[in-house]
Amino acid sequence: MDEDSRAPFTSLRRLATAEQACARCTLYRDATQAVPGEGPSGATFMLIGEQPGDKEDLAGKPFVGPAGRILDQALHDAGIARGDVFVTNAVKHFKHEMRGKRRLHKRPNTYEIDRCRIWLDGERKLVKPAVIIALGVTAARGVTGKAVIITKIRGKTLSLADSTKLFVTVHPSSLLRIEDEDEKHNAYRQFVADLKKAAAAV
Numbered sequence: 001m002d003e004d005s006r007a008p009f010t011s012l013r014r015l016a017t018a019e020q021a022c023a024r025c026t027l028y029r030d031a032t033q034a035v036p037g038e039g040p041s042g043a044t045f046m047l048i049g050e051q052p053g054d055k056e057d058l059a060g061k062p063f064v065g066p067a068g069r070i071l072d073q074a075l076h077d078a079g080i081a082r083g084d085v086f087v088t089n090a091v092k093h094f095k096h097e098m099r100g101k102r103r104l105h106k107r108p109n110t111y112e113i114d115r116c117r118i119w120l121d122g123e124r125k126l127v128k129p130a131v132i133i134a135l136g137v138t139a140a141r142g143v144t145g146k147a148v149i150i151t152k153i154r155g156k157t158l159s160l161a162d163s164t165k166l167f168v169t170v171h172p173s174s175l176l177r178i179e180d181e182d183e184k185h186n187a188y189r190q191f192v193a194d195l196k197k198a199a200a201a202v
């Protein structure tokens, strides 16, 4: 039976099991496993990243790599309890290309994001967060189903069709790529300010 037509999933565990068998796009072929979202059902906040990275693909858990460490620190600095957060990705399999023995991240395309939305929607229905924070353009596309320009909506309080509040900010991995220390510090402060704004909406 096609996933689109079957009954809604009744638990995050069942949803995660179904994700492991997904072949709705080709990304499952070269990945180790699907990486489902993680966190309490009933979490106030749902944070959505782009896709699992190299470490997440191997561990089977979201945000366990360097970007996850920045995210944990920023959540702490924004006063958001990690235990009240469900973290996931718009795309559940790691898209990459081989460069020698290294697996280099490749951004998912709109087809892959749209095919994978069924799992993100499933997580949203089960967790029912009050606030969604989309980390980056892929996450924002995954949630809204539309192309977005981050600079146009960053910092704004948006409302989804089911009345969930949506905030869009950058992906923490973008902070890792900034070489200038002052610039990196400012970008981090702005990222924490975005999270604080989302926290204040609850």
Ligand code: SF4
Pocket: 019, 022, 023, 024, 025, 026, 027, 028, 034, 091, 092, 093, 112, 115, 116, 119
């Ligand atoms: S990336 Fe998403 S849609 Fe594509 S195979 Fe994996 S779980 Fe399925």
